[in-house]
Amino acid sequence: MLLQISEPGQSAKPHERKLAVGIDLGTSxxxxxxxxxxxxxxxxxxxxxxxxPSVVHYGAEQISVGRAAQGQLLDDPANTISSIKxxxxxxxxxxxxxGHVPYQFVPASESKLPLLKTAQGQxxxxxVSAQILKxxxxxxxxxxxxxxxxxxxxxxxxxxxxxxxxxxxATKDAATLAGVKxxxxxxxxxxxxVAYGLDKAAEGxxxxxxxxxxxxxISILRLSRGVFxxxxxxxxxxxxxxxxxxxxxxxVLGRAAAAGIELQPGRALELTARAAKEALAEQGSVAIDxxxxxxxxxxxxxxxxxxxxxxxSIKACRRALRDADLAAEDIDNVVLVGGxxxxxxxxxxxxxxxxxxxxxxxxxxxxxxxxxxxxxxxLVGNKPDSDMLLLDVIPLSLGIETMGGLVEQLISRNTxxxxxxxxxxxxxxxxxxxxxxxxxxxxxDLVSACRSxxxxxxxxxxxxxxxxxxxxxxxxxxxxxxxxxxAEELGSAVKASIDIKPSYGLExxxxxxxxxxxxxxxxxxxxxxxxxxxxxxxxxxxxxxxxALEADAAALLSEAEQAEIVAAMEVLLRQRQQASEPRAxxxxxxxxxxxxxEFAARRMDRSIxxxxxxxxxxxxxxxxxxx
Amino acid sequence: xxxxxxxxxxxLFDLPQGFELxxxxxxxxxxxxxxxxxxxxxxxxxxxxxxxxQYTAQLNxxxxxxxxxxxxxxxxxxxxxxxxxxxxxxxxxxxxxxAQMEQRExxxxxxxxxxxxxxxxxxxxxxxxxxxREQALALYATFSQQFEAxxxxxxxxxxxxxxxxxxxxxxxxxxxxxxxDL
Numbered sequence: 070m071l072l073q074i075s076e077p078g079q080s081a082k083p084h085e086r087k088l089a090v091g092i093d094l095g096t097s098x099x100x101x102x103x104x105x106x107x108x109x110x111x112x113x114x115x116x117x118x119x120x121x122p123s124v125v126h127y128g129a130e131q132i133s134v135g136r137a138a139q140g141q142l143l144d145d146p147a148n149t150i151s152s153i154k155x156x157x158x159x160x161x162x163x164x165x166x167x168g169h170v171p172y173q174f175v176p177a178s179e180s181k182l183p184l185l186k187t188a189q190g191q192x193x194x195x196x197v198s199a200q201i202l203k204x205x206x207x208x209x210x211x212x213x214x215x216x217x218x219x220x221x222x223x224x225x226x227x228x229x230x231x232x233x234x235x236x237x238x239a240t241k242d243a244a245t246l247a248g249v250k251x252x253x254x255x256x257x258x259x260x261x262x263v264a265y266g267l268d269k270a271a272e273g274x275x276x277x278x279x280x281x282x283x284x285x286x287i288s289i290l291r292l293s294r295g296v297f298x299x300x301x302x303x304x305x306x307x308x309x310x311x312x313x314x315x316x317x318x319x320x321v322l323g324r325a326a327a328a329g330i331e332l333q334p335g336r337a338l339e340l341t342a343r344a345a346k347e348a349l350a351e352q353g354s355v356a357i358d359x360x361x362x363x364x365x366x367x368x369x370x371x372x373x374x375x376x377x378x379x380x381x382s383i384k385a386c387r388r389a390l391r392d393a394d395l396a397a398e399d400i401d402n403v404v405l406v407g408g409x410x411x412x413x414x415x416x417x418x419x420x421x422x423x424x425x426x427x428x429x430x431x432x433x434x435x436x437x438x439x440x441x442x443x444x445x446x447x448l449v450g451n452k453p454d455s456d457m458l459l460l461d462v463i464p465l466s467l468g469i470e471t472m473g474g475l476v477e478q479l480i481s482r483n484t485x486x487x488x489x490x491x492x493x494x495x496x497x498x499x500x501x502x503x504x505x506x507x508x509x510x511x512x513x514d515l516v517s518a519c520r521s522x523x524x525x526x527x528x529x530x531x532x533x534x535x536x537x538x539x540x541x542x543x544x545x546x547x548x549x550x551x552x553x554x555x556a557e558e559l560g561s562a563v564k565a566s567i568d569i570k571p572s573y574g575l576e577x578x579x580x581x582x583x584x585x586x587x588x589x590x591x592x593x594x595x596x597x598x599x600x601x602x603x604x605x606x607x608x609x610x611x612x613x614x615x616x617a618l619e620a621d622a623a624a625l626l627s628e629a630e631q632a633e634i635v636a637a638m639e640v641l642l643r644q645r646q647q648a649s650e651p652r653a654x655x656x657x658x659x660x661x662x663x664x665x666x667e668f669a670a671r672r673m674d675r676s677i678x679x680x681x682x683x684x685x686x687x688x689x690x691x692x693x694x695x696x
Numbered sequence: 697x698x699x700x701x702x703x704x705x706x707x708l709f710d711l712p713q714g715f716e717l718x719x720x721x722x723x724x725x726x727x728x729x730x731x732x733x734x735x736x737x738x739x740x741x742x743x744x745x746x747x748x749x750q751y752t753a754q755l756n757x758x759x760x761x762x763x764x765x766x767x768x769x770x771x772x773x774x775x776x777x778x779x780x781x782x783x784x785x786x787x788x789x790x791x792x793x794x795a796q797m798e799q800r801e802x803x804x805x806x807x808x809x810x811x812x813x814x815x816x817x818x819x820x821x822x823x824x825x826x827x828x829r830e831q832a833l834a835l836y837a838t839f840s841q842q843f844e845a846x847x848x849x850x851x852x853x854x855x856x857x858x859x860x861x862x863x864x865x866x867x868x869x870x871x872x873x874x875x876x877d878l
Contacts, residue, residue, distance in 0.1 A: 223739070252739050296727055388876055448739040458734055484760065487735065489753035547749050548735045613741035662743060669744050673751055676732040681710045681725060 087222040089252070089449035090209035091260070091441025094201065094226055094240065096154040097282040099123050100438035101205040103213060104446040109264065109439040112212045120434060121208075124151045125200045127187035134204040146171035148188045152283070153201075156183055156194040157243070158235030166306070198243035202226070206249050220605075223252040225445035227437050230256040230288045230302040231464050233510050234522050237550045252448040254549040258288035259297050259459050260440030261406045265428055268295055268457050273401035276389075278419050278427065280382060281407040283309040287386045289393040289400070295456040301392035301483065302464055303385045310343075310409035312378055317342035317366070320374050325362040332360055346371065350411040372414035379418045386422055392483075403427035408434050461486055463546055467522075470507035474516045479544055482512060489545040493559075496540075500532040506542065508552070527556050603654035607645040610658055611638065614665060617672065625671045634668065637661040704775060705758035715772060715840040717762060726759045765836045766858050769843070773855070778848045780855060789857075796860050799824065803867060810875055818875055825868050832861050 090112070093100045098120045102111045111119045118136060126138035126149045133141070141149045155167055161177040175184040175191055184191040210221055226249075228240055237254055244251045258277030262268070267275055272293040279286040286304035290297055318338045325332045332338065341359050345366050348355040354367040390397060403419060405427045410416065419427050431439065447455045462483045468476040469492070479490045494504060504527045511519030530538050539559040546552050614634075622631050641657040648654050706713040709725045731737070733751045738744040761767045770780045802824060810817035835858055842851040 253736065294727065296730065384876075388873075391872065391876060448736060450740055456731065458731055458736060460730065460734070485756045487749045487753040488756050489750070490757075545749065545753060548752075609740065613744070666743070669747055673733065673744070673747055677708075677729060677751070680728045680732045 087449045087451055088210070088213045088218060088220075089223045089225075089442075089445035089451065090206070090213070090221060091225045091255075091438050091443070091445045092202065092205050092209075092227070093257070093260070093435075093438035093441060094154065094198065094205075094228075095123055095281070095437075096152050096284060097123060098434065099201055099205055100435055101209045102435070102438040102442035103209060104442050104451070109442040109446075111435050111438060112208050114208050115211075121201070121205060122151075123154065123201050124149060125153070125197050126150075127189040127192060129188040132189065132200060134200050147173060147186075150185060150187070150192070150197050153194050153197040155283075157198060158233065158237070158239035159183065159194070195239050195243045195246060198240065199246035202243055202247040202249055206247060220248075221250065223445060223449040224249050225253050225255050225260075225441045225448065226251060227255050227257045227260050227441050229284070229286055230258055230299055231286065231304065232550070233465050233520060234467075234546075234550060234552050235510075235520065238552075241549065241551065251549075252445055253459075255441055255444055255459065256288070256299060256461060257406070257437045258286065258290060258302075258404075259299065259461070260437045260444065261404050262290055262292070262297065262402075262440065263443050263457075263459070264431055264436045264440035265402070265404055267292060267402055267404075268297065270401075274300070274393075274395060274399055275402045275404060276386070276400045276423060277404045277406060278382075278386070278410065279304075279406035280409040280415060281309050282409070283307065283311050285309060285382050285385065287382070287389045289389050289395065291393075295458060297457075297459045298485070299460075299462050299464075299483075300395070301389045303389035303392065305381055305385055308378065308381055309407075310346075310412075311339075313346055313375055313409060313412065314339045314343045316374050316378060317346055317371070320366075320370075321357060321359060321362065321364070324364055325359075328362065330360075330362045332362060346412060350413060368413055371412070372417070375412070375414050379415055382415075383418055383422055386419075397423050400425075404436070405429045406433050406436055461548065461550065463488065463550060465510045465520075466512055467544060467546070467552070468509050468511075468519070470509060470516050475514055476509050476511070476516055476519055480546065486546045486550060487548050489543055491541055491543045494540045494542060495536050496530065496533065496538045497535055499535050501535070501538070502530045502532055503528045504530065504540065506554075508544070508554070522552065523554075525554070530558055599651040600649070600654075603648075603651040603658070604645055607641055607654050607658055610661060611641065614638070614661070617668070621672055621675075622668075625675065626668060630664075630668070633664050634661070637664045705762055705771065708755070708758050709762070711762075713772070713775070715765075715769060715836070715843050717768065719763065722759070722762055726755065729755055765832070766855070766862050769836070769839055769851070769855060769858065772843060773848060773852055776848055778852055780852060792857060792860075796864070799827075799864055800867075803864075803871060806871060807874070810871075814875060821868065821871055821875065825865075825872075828861060828865050828868060832858070832865070835861060 088103075090101050090103045091109075093102075099122075100111055100120060102109055104110075113119045114121065114135070116136065121135040122139040124135065124138040124142065126133045126141040126145065128141070128145065128148060138149060139151075142151070150172055152167060152170070156163065161174075161183050164174060164183055173186040175186055180191070182193060184193055185197070206221055206224060209224075210218070213221075224244065226240060226244060228237055232240070240254060241251055258279060261277050261279070262275050267273065270292060272291075275290045275292060277286075277288045277290065279288070284304065284306050285308040286302065288302045289300045291300050292298075318334060318341075321338065321342060322332050322334060338359065341357065345355045345357050349366065349368055349371050354365055357364050357366055387397075390400075400423050403423050403425060405416070405419070410419075410427075410429065410433050416427060416429065444457075444459065446452055447457060463480055463486050464482065466478050466482045467480040468478040471477045479492060480488055494506075496504065505524065506527065507516070507524045508522045509516060509519040510522050513519055527540060527542075530540065540556055541559055542554060542556045544552060544554055618631075618634070622634075626634070637657070637660050641654070641661050644654045644657040704713070709722060709729075711717065711722060711725070730752065733748055733755060735745045735748040735752060738748045761771050773780050802820070806817050806820045806824070809820065835854060839851050839854045839858070842854065
């Protein structure tokens with residue numbers, strides 16, 4: 070009976086390979102990659118470029134992304150947006166961290182969130198990111214499906230390990246806006262370690278040294294039988310290759326001045342400095358000829374120029390090691406990420422600190438996207454036998470505001486996620502029916518020194534004398550590091566569940582407005598699109614359910630329960646084929662969900678038992694072998 | 697054995713309930729359960745994934761509680777029906793309070809010394825850290841004995857001290873941070 074249900078030709082073919090990509094959404098450049106014939110590869114756009122500049126141009130006529138937009142940086146700087154990653158999930162006060170940018174912002178008095186003024190109107194950082202994601206997803210879709218499919222099955226997007234809740238939420242919002250289905254937000258260092266196949270070793274500790282154009286991140290990971298844990302993260306959000314270029318430019322200015330030549334500092338000189346730096350990655354010495362000054366720069370001189378900057382990165386490494394309770398010699402592998410790690414002096418400093426040569430065989434600009442592609446391939450279900458599991462920790466402590474502007478920590482930094490913490494609150498006035506809760510993220514004791522994630526109000530508390538109401542608030546952080554909050558009055562069981570949006574994120578109405586905006590730009594009928602979406606959703610639900618039933622229905626469900634589920638599946642199958650109203654399919658999905666809830670819970674309980682029963686310590690300790 | 701979200705943390709891992717705990721075994725069971733229950737194992741099935749988030753959150757909470765000696769001790773007392781809300785109580789052992797104050801003073805002195813001689817401060821810090829670890833170990837050994845002997849009130853009284861010692865450990869760590877920044 071159940072097997073017949075799974076047979077109809079219309080439902081998805083279980084062995085068909087799913088389309089999944091990994092996206093490294095970078096500050097300066099973004100990369101998309103996928104797994105083909107078992108190995109990960111970066112996907113190029115129609116021009117053959119693998120590195121897409123993270124730049125969006127909002128022209129009066131059209132929006133362009135990537136290399137085309139980069140071309141507008143000089144012609145139309147006010148409408149050309151770069152480095153938007155630095156503003157994801159950020160407020161007006163963070164605009165200063167960008168340094169000088171040629172584009173304009175809507176004043177804080179007019180908008181709660183930072184908005185950019187462009188020829189296409191006011192644009193949020195999330196919208197800019199969504200454009201970049203859309204472009205990368207399109208590149209992925211075009212190279213993978215070649216027109217045979219209109220949608221990717223899933224995408225893994227990487228984020229810096231230190232990204233807080235607001236920044237992760239903003240990234241996920243951008244994906245929603247771009248119409249991309251996110252399988253997981255993955256930490257960049259973890260992705261890099263995966264790309265090197267370090268998950269294939271039985272165990273070890275890994276340091277990922279990521280020096281990009283403008284930011285430096287160090288992460289310490291532990292691997293144990295396919296399970297990656299982030300032990301600690303650190304870094305410097307204003308240290309990168311751009312600082313190297315400026316230091317070299319300053320050296321040139323000094324040398325020229327000593328020779329009696331007055332040079333102008335600025336962008337052109339920095340580009341010359343960069344060219345010299347890049348040349349020194351390949352050769353021992355380079356000639357510089359700049360506006361009348363001629364000189365030689367060799368590797369030893371470069372190392373001396375960069376010494377102070379590199380020392381800052383090494384110091385951050387020491388601190389991250391300390392936070393992980395490890396010494397430098399405990400690290401088994403060091404992975405280099407980011408274009409600036411091509412500089413020899415950087416590699417030497419890293420090798421000296423850790424006492425071993427860092428891994429650098431994979432292009433440091435691509436390694437993160439390649440790792441994300443491997444994880445996307447597994448999560449989407451193309452490698453059902455994989456044992457790899459990537460565990461994350463919460464990068465910054467979560468707390469709530471208490472009396473006197475102080476923060477009480479609820480979930481401390483480096484706690485493994487998902488995690489849930491409950492806290493009980495009470496009323497402090499007679500007849501009080503509402504209560505404000507302010508959620509913050511950060512390590513400091515003062516509200517003003519932490520980042521505000523959300524403020525919300527619990528309403529509908531039954532009026533009682535002060536202190537009598539007991540309100541239990543549960544803060545839950547999921548595997549992507551995103552927060553949701555639910556509250557319950559214990560006496561009266563008044564339940565309120567709130568999906569909070571960070572103070573710096575988007576209001577729900579903002580999201581739906583933007584979604585509408587993007588739909589109205591898109592061609593085609595909204596109704597048809599909604600119907601198609603529900604049909605796909607129905608297939609997805611059936612596809613997940615059928616194998617589960619085949620495997621476990623007999624063991625876990627009574628005949629009556631099986632019959633009920635089968636009936637609901639039949640309704641859904643019929644609606645999927647016949648309904649012209651998306652709502653009819655949705656209702657059938659909901660009904661099926663209702664009758665299978667208990668089944669899902671029983672399966673989960675059984676996996677707990679199976680995981681523990683019949684295994685002794687020796688078995689636990691054995692590597693899984695085929696991952 | 698039936699396992700559900702209401703099972704206590706020891707039952708969840710199928711480990712004997714007691715203060716002495718095989719941490720390696722705890723960790724390997726945690727890993728085994730993670731491999732089954734993590735939301736990533738249920739990607740593509742949204743509803744199973746929601747359930748998985750709750751299970752994994754519970755699992756992580758259980759693991760963090762059992763891993764830490766202080767949290768494990770408190771949890772055991774709670775399971776034994778002892779109210780561990782000792783924050784409001786005053787601590788009446790003058791000898792212990794005296795020793796604590798001396799340690800605090802030593803810590804302050806190190807902070808001052810760090811300005812003149814960072815290396816000497818570093819050595820002093822290591823000495824204090826060693827002492828703190830030894831104190832903690834000795835205390836938890838006593839706790840274990842008293843708890844196993846069924847002396848819950850004696851065991852609970854020790855927890856107030858444990859809090860002091862752990863807090864001092866955190867302060868030493870902050871000083872270590874401070875020295876790293878010099």
